[in-house]
Amino acid sequence: MNSGETVIKTANLTKQFGDFVAVNQISFEVYKGEIFGFLGANGAGKTTAMRMLCGLSIPSSGNATVAGFDIYRQPEQIKRQIGYMSQKFSLYEDLTVKENIHFFGGIYGLDNQELKTKSDALIAQLGLQSEAKTLVRELPLGWKQKLAFSVSVLHKPKIVFLDEPTGGVDPVTRRQFWTLIYEAASNGITVFVTTHYMDEAEYCNRVSIMVDGSIEALGTPQELKTQLNETTMDGVFYQLARGAKREA
């Protein structure tokens, strides 16, 4: 799965809001095709870091390249190469499932033929055939999240950023969701995902753990467990995040 090609590289990436250092000099690399878990307590700076990598937020200092493009000079080129699913559900609730797929596909430049085949395939994959013409507002949360994920990878991005994609979702749907993630990864899409569920952390190829804006640990789940002498990822997370000064 890991071809060794670097798709995200950050060096001392920092974001400051006034006196508050939300992200403090983080440096890491993500390789093509891997599932990279970006863990951390609430308020540790995960979302801020992710927004910088997506070109939604300008860093205060430090450098980063995403898909080979510089985040300062080429944010629009980056946007062509990535998919993003924000923590807050942000598809259009007053459009139907199909209309959302069409709209976002169209914005990414898919032509009508592609849109038709892709949206049919996607709706079938999600088992939403009977709901294709339902307003998204009326779908249960789990389906919304699966739809949002599918829309974010519709244009075959090189990297997809998922910000707590399974927050508030039941265990069965979470399992289905991770099946979708694995499918995307097997198609060569690099997955950059944040989560609070430690069982999900075990599904990742590598994880990093952020505490108070800095990355405290980075490695495969097995490496981290050995390093910190813990048997579970839960233990690893607890040992690191316990020292956090920030109030969540």
Next chain:
Amino acid sequence: MKTIKFLLQKEFKQIFRNKAILVLIMVMPIVQLIILPLAADYEVKNINLSVVDQDHSPYSRQLISTITASGYFRLQGYHPSIQEAYPLIEQDKSDLILEIPQGFERNLIREGKQQLYIAVNAINGTKAGLGGAYLTRIIRDYNQDVRMEWIPPTRFQASPAIEIVSSNRFNPLLNYQFFMVPGILAILLTMVGGFLSALNIVKEKEIGTIEQINVTPIKKHHFILGKLIPFWVLGNVVFTLGLLVSWLVYGIFLQGNLLAMYCFIWVFLFAILGFGLLISTYTDTQQQAMFIMFFFMMVFILMGGLFTTIESMPGWAKMISRLNPVSYLITVMRMIILKGSGWIDILPHMGIMLLFSGILNGWAIWNYRKTS
């Protein structure tokens, strides 16, 4: 170009799905155009008049009946003295007190002159001013009649007098509706366009969907155009409905060039929609956008020359109204609808409006940030 197609499809679907707003956009202008011009005119009627007649002579009675017959005044009652009438003004039951002193008839005939006393309740400035003026004119006319009775007209008038005969161009009967209807239509267009566009992008900010847009490689001007065009189309629908109502209900139809009118409206709509979008790029919530837009709407409307003429404003206010796109719209609408102006006459206004729409939209695109 294809991106804009997808944006337009999405916006129109959302507009047509929001039935409450759609009905409001269509019905509000019609209802307001039917109700407001009938209620809001400058003519003052039903002025409450209290009379203190201490003369009780045929002349004083004749004067009073002349006044009440004018149709502007409603006789509130007779009072023996001015002291008893004053409290009525304090209680707002009376707008004017006319005091006819004792010996009115005698003095008028014998001495050839007599003074009357009018007390005006100036709480409502317009009503007081106009009421006082009406009353003065009626008394003067009455005076003329009395004079005619006592001084037989001679071939050579003893006192030279200037008599003014005026004719009102473009609106011969000084019909207030001809004046108000185009103005109210202009305001409606401004409100619909300004508020809809101001609230739209902010709404996407509030519910978070703008994030999903900002993370796509969409071009800023495509996004803004995708927002402008649907409301521009709606604005045209509102204007056309308004013209139809003016024609069917008030019998007002364009004296001037219809195409020139529409062309000006097209440019104006781009300007006011651009202004709304500009506000939405500076605000984060619909509440903020609403209040800021409301502030500007008040200025635009009250300084637009609909209720008060711009020419009589102080110098600094005139400067401000030059920066007010609505004042140009009201002027041009009156020019074309009432005066029958054509292309050449509105050209300078058109130029200014093009400038407005260019600057406002350019500013909105410049200030719309995909990255924060």
